[in-house]
Amino acid sequence: MARPPKARLPLKQAALELFVEHGVHGTGIRDIAKHAGCSEAALYRHWANKDALVNALFREHLGDVRTILEQAIAEEAAFEDKVRAACRSCYKLYDEHLQVFRFVLLVQHELAKSLPTDLRMPQDVVTDLIKAAVVNGDLRREVKGEESLMAAAVIGIFLETAVFVLYNRLPGPLSRYVEQVTQAALRVVRR
Amino acid sequence: MARPPKARLPLKQAALELFVEHGVHGTGIRDIAKHAGCSEAALYRHWANKDALVNALFREHLGDVRTILEQAIAEEAAFEDKVRAACRSCYKLYDEHLQVFRFVLLVQHELAKSLPTDLRMPQDVVTDLIKAAVVNGDLRREVKGEESLMAAAVIGIFLETAVFVLYNRLPGPLSRYVEQVTQAALRVVRR
Amino acid sequence: MARPPKARLPLKQAALELFVEHGVHGTGIRDIAKHAGCSEAALYRHWANKDALVNALFREHLGDVRTILEQAIAEEAAFEDKVRAACRSCYKLYDEHLQVFRFVLLVQHELAKSLPTDLRMPQDVVTDLIKAAVVNGDLRREVKGEESLMAAAVIGIFLETAVFVLYNRLPGPLSRYVEQVTQAALRVVRR
Amino acid sequence: MARPPKARLPLKQAALELFVEHGVHGTGIRDIAKHAGCSEAALYRHWANKDALVNALFREHLGDVRTILEQAIAEEAAFEDKVRAACRSCYKLYDEHLQVFRFVLLVQHELAKSLPTDLRMPQDVVTDLIKAAVVNGDLRREVKGEESLMAAAVIGIFLETAVFVLYNRLPGPLSRYVEQVTQAALRVVRR
């Protein structure tokens, strides 16, 4: 191999920070390069263009979130514990890597059009969790056919609480709400 | 009284559609003008600049949503009916004026930084609804101090269900879920 | 109408001159704008991009050349006179508007790929002239089936003489060779 | 003797193909390197820079064409046979190495400005052939002083026929027209 890539990681880090801070459209190549301490052209060796960078970054971090969720859920046996673990793992990510969390949240709507349909999303993980609980008998049969609706409710409770903390409608850190949010979610899915 | 301006409405309609479709930053003056069937300069007869248009549009539609919510809530007496009316009114807006709904949702995040803090948001309406219910005794006293958290949960359930419909994770129209969403929200706030 | 376009013509003239002088690739938007005495952005109001300008310019001037040829040919009755008129009209263009002639010659190969197939070219005019002469009996029947080959030869004689003058292999002006070139072309097509 | 360089030939071949396909200016170092299956820096081990590569390539292939022409002409005694041999040798090159032919044709115009004047061109070979024929008495004395004009005509017939085949105005292979083109050229130069 020739020179080991030196700008790749700084560029990703800089892009993440600036995208979250000023939005994807509000952040220029120039800003990213300057913040990363390298030239603008360096970016184009690693990604075809700005869009490609955004997409790569999104896929990567979305994968992280999904993995965190899946692992947390897999490590618990009871449904309630799975829900709590899911919540705790995500809120931990929020508190420790706010930028990753915000980026995934932020860009999701902006990229909705250009995302491949085969991409497994965190929403899918939660939906599957609920479907499995219905099958297992952890949730009443009446929920049958409403799994997606229940998933929407659970995700909504998870996310909007984070949004409230983000915009200072609730005091942080987010993790302090794990138990309350978990109980709220459980009250929704358990009739 | 002078005759009403002719380009104003088409411009607003065009801006709304394009902002929702391509984002505020992704939509140029030329796009708006072309889509509205008038000249680029016409825009500057009605608003000082692009930002002013965006802000005016946001304030206006946010006001609509807030008003709809407030009226719906005011027209009912019981807490449960208020929640149901709030949900129904918003979901009706979604089904009939999807773009208004999406615009308010979308721009909120994109413009988070530049929004004036004095603006009363739909979130505030819901929070106040819950606070009032605690005072009235419609909700148990234990909720005291958790009003914002409860509001977050309720709003999350409302919104994420809409998002699920928007991205075809749930079949539309959104209004069909009013009762289920209402019950879910109530289960959360009622211990 | 608002402001009458002031930069359009200067831009076309500047582009023509610079394309001929330094080649299409060798000429930048900046050069064209500076030479035309206007801003770079002005160009994009009139053409979508550089390629579009090149194409429009080519189509326009190609049309001129074709029209000149067709008119010259139409004004004469005898085959020999038609050939002479064709040659004279083109060589007059060369001597008086060298840039147009060179541009059409230069860009032809560069644009070969992107040109629509329906475009009637000067080559077609000459080919049709010869086909008509065979039908009329102005040329022997033996030429039948060789019209395109004869057209190639005639055009080759026309063009390469111009190229020789262009590169100073022959002294100008080109028009002085009209009679000799005409006779050469006639010797080729008349068995 | 050191072992022969490994990347040199692939680079030359790739450059030739891409220059013909997209033009010299339209082809980048990266394109050439990728197409040749080696690194970008490799090019600079063999040539000082892009210009040097272009020039070397042009000189080489131009030399090839000139040599082919000169040999073909030298191997025949009679003027008519010389013309036929010249045509046949070039058309053979066209049919078997289209890219070399096109490259020499193409680059001649694109690089007209930057070409060294000392370079002996195929045009010179043909002009000398005709001059010699006048001196030898193979062509009438009346042609005296018109040698360059005659050379232009002969070359024009040769080239434009090839161009017609290139753009599908005539069916290939080009070699099938050797005899007809030869006769056409002879008719021009023989009064």
Next chain:
DNA sequence: AATGAATGAGATTTCATTCAT
């Protein structure tokens, strides 16, 4: 009053070339 031309500033992207490994 209303248009569309024009613009300055800046965005993104490309390119030939050099550099570090």
Next chain:
DNA sequence: AATGAATGAAATCTCATTCAT
């Protein structure tokens, strides 16, 4: 010796806004 990363300069193009008619 050979690679691919990095770069400065420049190219193309976009944009919100102003201007002349």
